[in-house]
């Protein structure tokens with residue numbers, strides 16, 4: 001993990017009181033194309049020219065961004081800039097909001113996410129999501145993890161289901177802590193354990209991509225560190241996109257960072273570049289604490 005960069009960001013926060021340069025607004029108004037490298041050679045997911053509307057209000061403007069295999073892409077930016085809205089497009093969670101309309105092209109392994117023949121329920125198994133607040137079902141630890149494999153018919157007998165549950169809990173770094181109480185309610189776990197249970201639940205249905213929307217915002221620093229380590233391990237197998245308010249977290253866990261501002265994707269670059277040598281003035285203002 002990029003701990004050194006994360007520490008640099010902390011050290012740079014003495015610039016918080018500096019005024020926003022007037023030219024920053026001009027730079028935003030003139031922004032017609034994302035600065036940096038929104039595409040990768042081997043995309044798992046590709047979003048091209050995506051616009052999102054809530055009724056008449058446009059929340060995302062012409063955003064293009066790839067999520068590559070074995071990479072973590074961090075999405076950062078001021079509150080309300082559209083990070084969660086964009087993330088939710090990637091597994092069609094926005095379908096559940098009646099006023100929400102999405103245009104543009106989005107693909108998973110080249111397949112159109114919004115194609116008429118694509119079942120959103122199956123899509124959400126392939127593109128799992130972990131939310132801000134851990135949300136285990138009111139079921140046992142075992143049944144929380146077994147739920148997805150059961151409804152998707154991934155196990156033909158109890159022994160296979162047991163294997164999936166144990167394997168998923170191991171991958172989520174939770175097994176050792178719960179192996180003696182798999183029948184206990186998921187809600188009896190600590191917040192950090194509940195979040196790892198939710199990650200195990202996503203993993204259990206063999207996802208290819210994991211989306212995380214501020215997964216550590218309800219957790220203490222120790223539980224956060226466990227999840228961050230886990231994200232680093234999960235990257236070996238999955239493509240991951242994470243929305244975070246913590247620039248230190250983005251620096252620690254991601255390989256590329258995407259900076260959103262008022263619904264536009266301003267800059268995407270390797271994380272080390274974004275935090276040490278941002279290309280766009282708006283990114284620089286944000287990471288040095290001049291606004292946000």
Ligand SMILES: Nc1ncnc2c1ncn2[C@@H]1O[C@H](COP(=O)(O)OP(=O)(O)OP(=O)(O)O)[C@@H](O)[C@H]1O
Nearest residue numbers: 054059077078079080081082083084085086097099
């Ligand atoms: N369900 C909704 N209905 C109407 N407008 C919405 C809805 N969800 C989000 N918005 C609006 O879309 C814009 C982007 O919101 P979004 O939650 O995606 O931003 P965000 O960057 O994730 O914010 P935060 O960091 O505060 O979570 C905001 O103006 C918000 O008010």
